[in-house]
Amino acid sequence: MPTIADPIRQRTLMSNVYDRLRQDLLDGQLKPGMRLRFEDLKAWYGIGLSPLREALNRLAAEKLVELEEHKGFRVAPISKADLLDILFMRKEIESMGIRLAIEKGDDRWEANILATTHELRKRESLTPEGRIDPEWEARHRAFHFSLVSACGSKRLLEVRDLLFDHADRYRRLSHHYPMEARDHALEHDDIAKAVVSRDAEAATYLIKRHFSRTVDILLSAPDLEIL
Amino acid sequence: MPTIADPIRQRTLMSNVYDRLRQDLLDGQLKPGMRLRFEDLKAWYGIGLSPLREALNRLAAEKLVELEEHKGFRVAPISKADLLDILFMRKEIESMGIRLAIEKGDDRWEANILATTHELRKRESLTPEGRIDPEWEARHRAFHFSLVSACGSKRLLEVRDLLFDHADRYRRLSHHYPMEARDHALEHDDIAKAVVSRDAEAATYLIKRHFSRTVDILLSAPDLEIL
């Protein structure tokens, strides 16, 4: 047994590069439709073919990249239709999750929502330089997760998480992060209040409006090509 | 341009073995929890490591297999809780799909439901030897798909398809295929009738009951270990 520094369960190069690729995909570093040549990826991530191919195959199953046989991988393209489909599914899945969580959640769940809401409120979304703050991103993600976490369905949470990530990719693809245009923080507070007070009708209404507004802003912003 | 026999767009070994592995997983040939050693897989499928690893990583993303780093892949385990979770999600997702399809489907959609219903009715589910007929399986799958096909959401259909496959794995894991115990064919006819007549309430009620009954039989059958 290791004495002090348990060397953190060896991770494989595959899972490392999977995480990094996923991050870069969601960040928008890797642009939609862009070809992913293995020579480039090998050089960029400093890694061999095998782990790269395995990671990309996983990401293909998650629809974050596409594989055309014998032609290679590309970053999943974006489209207005796809964004609207994500919006539709998110509204359905997330409100289902909130409804269930309201029904099943215990005190610990309520307390966690209050905690994540507080942490989110205490952090500005943009840094002084106008960049998106990664710490805010993390808290935002944690806040939204806390709402549905008690829904009781593993599979619902899995579907939800993937939809969250896909939506996030679209969001971050816009340079005008759609958050300056409205009082994001207030919306979050209202949602949290409705959920904790177990008002399912209000909560689902507010969460759907929250998602719709983000998409409306994305669609009206002129900097997202193709859409 | 090829003249006559377009040589069916070259498929990679990876996608071939992916299909075969997936089939064997859903068939129940590969038993839950079973270790998937590469030496065995190489010999069994007559293929090298690389395509195998890539296929397994895809299947891991679909939760049909599990990967424990540095220890290898196993067939995804089964449990009563997981089966009930699949049932819950299927009821929600499929009834959502049917509701939408009823709202949006056109004449072609209706016609296709009548066609798949007919084809399903004309085929016995069990061969004379008491085995499950693969052709019936295909028609059954096509029938259920036809109901929701017009829902208009690509992502809903993707989630639905994966849930269908997971449910199918549980179903086929039972030797007493849960179909002798009731009039499956009649249930299918009733569902089709409700959907085509655009009675969303009846259709969603019937489809949920249809799924629940299958699971009830699975849970009451004594031949499925672990459950």
Place this chain on the structure above:
DNA sequence: GTCAAACAGATATTCGAAAATGTTTCTCCG
């Protein structure tokens, strides 16, 4: 001048061997 076949270069796919990690067995000391 146009079209198609053939060539050349780029790239993806696959294999076989090397490296790293996990697991079991054996040995030696208390």
Place this chain on the structure above:
DNA sequence: CGGAGAAACATTTTCGAATATCTGTTTGAC
């Protein structure tokens, strides 16, 4: 006899080279 440590083994993970496929361009026939 029991348990820690080391060695041997089994297995997964990763790399580098060989193979197959695709893409673009050139050549030659009509």
